[in-house]
Amino acid sequence: QVQLVESGGGLVQAGGSLRLSCAASGRTFSSYFVGWFRQAPGKEREAVAAITWNGALTHYTDSVQGRFIVSRDNTKSTVYLQMNSLGPEDTAVYYCAAATIYLRTAWGVPGRYGYWGQGTQVTVSS
Numbered sequence: 001q002v003q004l005v006e007s008g009g010g011l012v013q014a015g016g017s018l019r020l021s022c023a024a025s026g027r028t029f030s031s032y033f034v035g036w037f038r039q040a041p042g043k044e045r046e047a048v049a050a051i052t053w054n055g056a057l058t059h060y061t062d063s064v065q066g067r068f069i070v071s072r073d074n075t076k077s078t079v080y081l082q083m084n085s086l087g088p089e090d091t092a093v094y095y096c097a098a099a100t101i102y103l104r105t106a107w108g109v110p111g112r113y114g115y116w117g118q119g120t121q122v123t124v125s126s
Contacts, residue, residue, distance in 0.1 A: 002026035002115050004096050009120030012086055016124070020081040022096030022117060030074035032115075033099045035059075035107055036081045038092035038122075047108030048094070049081060059107045063089075086124045093119040 008020040022034065035050035049070040050059040058070050069082040079096060097113035106112045 002029050002032060002098050004098060004115055004117035006094060006096055006117040006120040009094060009122045011123045011125065014087050014124055014126050016086050017082070017084045018086065018122060020083065020094055020096075020120060020122070022079040022081075024077045024079075024098065026077075029077045029098070031100070033102050033107070034070075034072065034079045035097045035099070035103070035113060036070060036079075037095045037097060037110060038090075039095070039119075040092040043092075045095070045110050046092075047110075050103070050107040051079060052102055057102075061108065083122070086122075088124050088126045091122060091124050093121050095119045 003025045005023045012018055031053050036048040037045050038048050039045040047061055048064055051070045051072055055072050067085045072079040096117045098115040099113045103112050
């Protein structure tokens with residue numbers, strides 16, 4: 001069992017940066033595969049990035065490749081999403097999610113994750 005809490009969201013101007021954090025409780029968090037998703041009003045939840053338990057492998061959706069970086073510090077039970085060159089299209093509620101297995105080909109499928117945080121709002125003004 002793991003509980004996830006996101007933080008770091010806020011209002012930023014276009015071109016700016018934010019770093020989101022996903023803090024987890026649970027002694028086995030270091031073994032979990034973690035993904036970041038976002039959902040804008042009126043749109044479906046979209047996969048953004050994901051990272052394996054040891055940080056060795058990462059995945060990104062095309063629209064954030066080269067701008068966002070996912071990382072983790074298992075000593076702090078925290079996964080990060082560094083977001084750079086933000087644009088209004090990045091405005092959404094951002095969620096982190098955890099899975100007990102490596103979702104190599106299904107990392108972008110929300111239903112494959114068993115644990116979710118409550119989300120943090122990111123708003124990018126133009």
